Amino acid sequence: ELGLPLGRAAIVCLLCMLGCMLAPTVFFFSTTIEIPALHLGVIAMACAILLAAQRSPSLFLYRLACVGLVPVIYLAHKSSALLAPGWFALVLAGEARRSGRSPGATLFFAWGAALSSTFLLSIWLARTLVPGNSVGETLQFIARFSQPLTWTYLRDAIWGGLGLLVPLALVGLARTRASERRWMMAFVVPIAAFFAWYGETNYGGYYISTVPFLAVLSVRALPSGRWFWPTCLGVALIQWALALRLVKGANRGFDGAVQARNVEAARRAIGEVGVLVSYDPWNQPVTPSSPGVDESNLRNE
Numbered sequence: 001e002l003g004l005p006l007g008r009a010a011i012v013c014l015l016c017m018l019g020c021m022l023a024p025t026v027f028f029f030s031t032t033i034e035i036p037a038l039h040l041g042v043i044a045m046a047c048a049i050l051l052a053a054q055r056s057p058s059l060f061l062y063r064l065a066c067v068g069l070v071p072v073i074y075l076a077h078k079s080s081a082l083l084a085p086g087w088f089a090l091v092l093a094g095e096a097r098r099s100g101r102s103p104g105a106t107l108f109f110a111w112g113a114a115l116s117s118t119f120l121l122s123i124w125l126a127r128t129l130v131p132g133n134s135v136g137e138t139l140q141f142i143a144r145f146s147q148p149l150t151w152t153y154l155r156d157a158i159w160g161g162l163g164l165l166v167p168l169a170l171v172g173l174a175r176t177r178a179s180e181r182r183w184m185m186a187f188v189v190p191i192a193a194f195f196a197w198y199g200e201t202n203y204g205g206y207y208i209s210t211v212p213f214l215a216v217l218s219v220r221a222l223p224s225g226r227w228f229w230p231t232c233l234g235v236a237l238i239q240w241a242l243a244l245r246l247v248k249g250a251n252r253g254f255d256g257a258v259q260a261r262n263v264e265a266a267r268r269a270i271g272e273v274g275v276l277v278s279y280d281p282w283n284q285p286v287t288p289s290s291p292g293v294d295e296s297n298l299r300n301e
Contacts, residue, residue, distance in 0.1 A: 012219055015232060019215035020044070022236060025161035025204035026211060027243035028250065035077060036205035042076035043083070043209045047090070054094040062098070066091045066111075067118050074122035078133060081119060082194055083209060086187025088115050093183050147199035157195070161204010163242040164235055165214040172217030184213050203246060259284040266293060 020026055020040065029036040046069040053065035070087065073080040091111055095103045103111075126133040132141070147153070158166055173181060188210045195206040222231050263286045266276055273292035278285075279299045287295050 015219045015222075016212070016215040018236060019165060019218050019239070020211050022163075022239035022243060023161070023165055023204075023208075023211050023215075024163050024239070024243040024246040025208055027240075028203050028246050029205055029208070034205065036202075036208040039077040039080075040208045040211055042073060043080070044212045046073050047212060050090065050094070054097060059098070062094065066094070067114055070115060070118040071122040071125055074119060075126055075129070077209070078123075078126065078138060079191070079195075079206060080209065081123070082190040083187060084115065084119050085190055086183060088112060089183035089186035091115065093179065096179075142198065145200050146197070149196055149199050153196075153199055153201055157201040157204045157207065160242070160246060161201070162207060162211070162214065163239050165211065165218050165239075168218035168221040168235070169214040170217075170221075172220035175220045176217065184217065187213050203250070253282050254284060255282070258282070259286070259289075262286050263289045266290060 026037060026040060049069060050065055053062040056062050073083060073087070088111060092103050092108065095107060095111070123133070123135065132138075173184070176184065191207060191210050198206070200206070218235075222228060222235075262278075262280065262284060266286045267290065270276065270293065272290055274294070276286065276293050276295045278295055278297050280297055281299055283297055283299070285295050285297065286293055
């Protein structure tokens with residue numbers, strides 16, 4: 001893609017993977033019972049398939065990949081609806097590359113209709129598979145948990161969750177071709193704008209679908225020449241330190257002895273099966289140790 005020799009291209013690919021893995025939010029959610037890391041994997045896989053399909057001699061297979069991957073993306077996480085502009089832009093870029101000319105208005109509207117219809121089908125499919133995924137219930141969820149934008153949010157969700165990927169990506173963006181810059185921005189900007197408005201930090205997990213693109217841009221920001229490897233090592237160490245800091249901060253206040261006492265108390269009261277209403281301020285549920293217990297933590301209420 002960048003006109004690099006195979007060995008150099010492999011190194012760049014590995015650096016992008018390292019940038020993904022060491023992003024604090026990825027590092028944190030890879031061992032947490034939450035789905036952002038899975039979401040990242042699905043997005044990365046879908047984009048890799050689509051980019052590979054662009055080089056397929058079969059136009060049918062390429063277009064099948066363009067539309068067929070959309071439900072997979074949405075089923076990974078409903079915020080993937082915000083990736084629709086980026087997916088549309090990437091598809092049109094692929095069409096332009098295959099044909100050697102910019103797509104006309106007819107193709108533009110045809111792809112827009114196809115992808116929009118597929119996203120709507122994805123939402124319907126998710127509704128039939130998972131309770132709470134209707135548009136109305138999603139809007140209620142957003143209204144319940146949205147918070148005003150603060151500097152604390154920017155610190156925890158963006159710097160704390162993504163670390164050096166953001167400043168490096170901004171530098172890398174300036175070194176990217178205008179045509180490619182447009183579809184990358186179409187992926188990143190809607191996600192960034194919506195969740196900045198939403199205001200729930202989630203350890204940066206809501207930005208995890210942008211990490212593959214930020215990683216690619218960050219590698220382009222690295223200097224060439226003798227400073228290349230020292231800079232790579234320095235960036236990796238800083239990212240790792242930020243990731244460990246996030247994990248340590250999340251663990252603060254948790255106590256295994258306290259949880260063991262909670263589990264034992266629940267077993268004495270209701271045994272291995274039952275419903276437990278709790279007000280545990282540290283949110284250390286007994287369910288992982290007693291799967292038959294349905295715990296409802298009402299501390300916030």
